[in-house]
Amino acid sequence: MSRSQARPAINRKRTAPLPGLGRRMWGLYRTLPGPHQGLILLSLFLVLVALMLPSGKTLAARHSDPIPTHTRHDLGLSLPPSLAAAENPRLEWRPFEVRAGDSLARLFDRAGLSPQTLHAISQLPQAGQTLVKIMPGQVIELGFEGETLAALSYAIDGQRTLKVSRDESGFLETVEEKAVEKRQFFASAEITSNFWNAAVGAGLSANQIMRLAGIFGWDVDFALDIRAGDHFAVIYEQDYIEGQFVGDGDILVAEFSNQGETFRAVRYSDGNYYNETGNAMRKAFLRAPVQFNYVSSNFNPRRLHPVTGRVRPHNGTDYVAPVGTPIMAAGDGTVVASSYNQYNGHYVFIKHSNTYVTKYLHLSKRSVRKGQRVRQGQTIGKLGATGRVTGAHLHYEFLVNGVHRNPRTVKLPESRPIADSERAAFTELSEQRLAQLAHRQSILLAMEPAAQEEQP
Numbered sequence: 001m002s003r004s005q006a007r008p009a010i011n012r013k014r015t016a017p018l019p020g021l022g023r024r025m026w027g028l029y030r031t032l033p034g035p036h037q038g039l040i041l042l043s044l045f046l047v048l049v050a051l052m053l054p055s056g057k058t059l060a061a062r063h064s065d066p067i068p069t070h071t072r073h074d075l076g077l078s079l080p081p082s083l084a085a086a087e088n089p090r091l092e093w094r095p096f097e098v099r100a101g102d103s104l105a106r107l108f109d110r111a112g113l114s115p116q117t118l119h120a121i122s123q124l125p126q127a128g129q130t131l132v133k134i135m136p137g138q139v140i141e142l143g144f145e146g147e148t149l150a151a152l153s154y155a156i157d158g159q160r161t162l163k164v165s166r167d168e169s170g171f172l173e174t175v176e177e178k179a180v181e182k183r184q185f186f187a188s189a190e191i192t193s194n195f196w197n198a199a200v201g202a203g204l205s206a207n208q209i210m211r212l213a214g215i216f217g218w219d220v221d222f223a224l225d226i227r228a229g230d231h232f233a234v235i236y237e238q239d240y241i242e243g244q245f246v247g248d249g250d251i252l253v254a255e256f257s258n259q260g261e262t263f264r265a266v267r268y269s270d271g272n273y274y275n276e277t278g279n280a281m282r283k284a285f286l287r288a289p290v291q292f293n294y295v296s297s298n299f300n301p302r303r304l305h306p307v308t309g310r311v312r313p314h315n316g317t318d319y320v321a322p323v324g325t326p327i328m329a330a331g332d333g334t335v336v337a338s339s340y341n342q343y344n345g346h347y348v349f350i351k352h353s354n355t356y357v358t359k360y361l362h363l364s365k366r367s368v369r370k371g372q373r374v375r376q377g378q379t380i381g382k383l384g385a386t387g388r389v390t391g392a393h394l395h396y397e398f399l400v401n402g403v404h405r406n407p408r409t410v411k412l413p414e415s416r417p418i419a420d421s422e423r424a425a426f427t428e429l430s431e432q433r434l435a436q437l438a439h440r441q442s443i444l445l446a447m448e449p450a451a452q453e454e455q456p
């Protein structure tokens with residue numbers, strides 16, 4: 001049994017009827033703006049949980065709900081006057097579905113249009129580019145004035161529509177973009193079994209989970225170092241067009257507590273993440289050269305070595321994952337060895353500076369050669385079971401001035417701070433975002449209905 005599974009996705013299905021509420025209450029509820037509905041549902045949920053649980057203290061912080069501060073990014077382009085004329089009621093619009101094997105020429109031919117018209121449309125930069133990529137099942141709307149083509153409308157994707165119209169001088173085109181609404185959501189969870197389950201339970205998509213792990217991947221080894229009691233909180237965006245969810249947006253601010261140490265990250269307008277003091281989250285080395293979701297038992301504090309059966313017996317860290325799991329370069333550097341021997345199997349060594357060398361052993365496949373420059377995160381090979389092993393795993397070594405160190409705890413060079421010219425703006429944004437995150441967490445912890453009513 002998992003509370004996380006019983007948890008309704010409030011942010012997605014806000015209008016689900018509530019059993020037990022009177023018809024009048026329901027009617028009243030439905031007249032409320034979405035965010036208020038969400039808050040009411042949240043309150044009800046929290047009360048229900050509080051009633052069901054033996055102790056309020058254990059209220060699971062699995063939680064995801066909308067934040068009623070939407071920002072609208074209107075990307076819509078207004079129609080030029082001549083195109084507005086295309087909306088004229090004398091036009092007769094007829095839909096033409098693209099069939100298997102169709103080209104624009106064949107479709108136009110079916111519509112009784114001349115090669116000259118086809119040529120004229122194809123000469124338009126946007127139309128020429130998009131209409132060569134039409135796919136079966138798509139629809140091109142053709143607007144006729146008598147027998148003459150006067151307008152064309154084609155939905156390029158969920159957001160953009162190509163509009164062509166005709167005036168005295170010929171065809172004109174524009175691409176209309178629907179407004180994307182950015183909605184903010186808050187999610188947090190305490191990890192009890194593993195990070196993935198906790199994040200799913202908190203309402204994060206697979207995509208957002210990997211992004212969240214990516215943001216903290218220079219500080220936390222998500223494959224081996226996550227423990228019960230670790231927790232996270234995040235405010236993220238989702239994109240909506242005309243009220244429909246169309247995709248994940250950015251993580252705006254996040255906090256991750258790992259074994260008692262708390263990391264915070266704020267997204268700045270340059271697309272990068274910085275901690276509260278303005279140092280980049282991106283650092284010279286990833287804590288783990290394997291993405292955590294590949295690692296089979298990433299919640300086992302007593303990891304047995306696949307050969308000796310002992311716990312962490314040697315100068316390295318072992319990641320047990322399926323053969324073929326991509327292995328990443330932990331940092332930028334130069335490949336100083338890419339070879340095979342009977343002990344290491346296929347192995348790759350990377351020199352990152354005069355100080356640091358990383359080593360990757362037992363690979364099933366190497367994808368770099370000696371002397372090659374590699375970037376952090378670049379795939380250098382695939383995990384395997386070559387050399388003296390009894391099971392598939394990556395044996396990873398981290399050397400500082402020739403001495404083996406634990407890559408997950410070793411002190412590493414400070415990351416780059418934000419540019420001086422950006423610092424003031426970042427600090428302002430950072431304080432605002434972190435306050436927002438703290439506020440959401442305090443609401444969750446306090447569980448006081450009054451605190452929730454404060455929300456606009």
Ligand SMILES: [Zn+2]
Nearest residue numbers: 316317318395
């Ligand atoms: Zn090993």
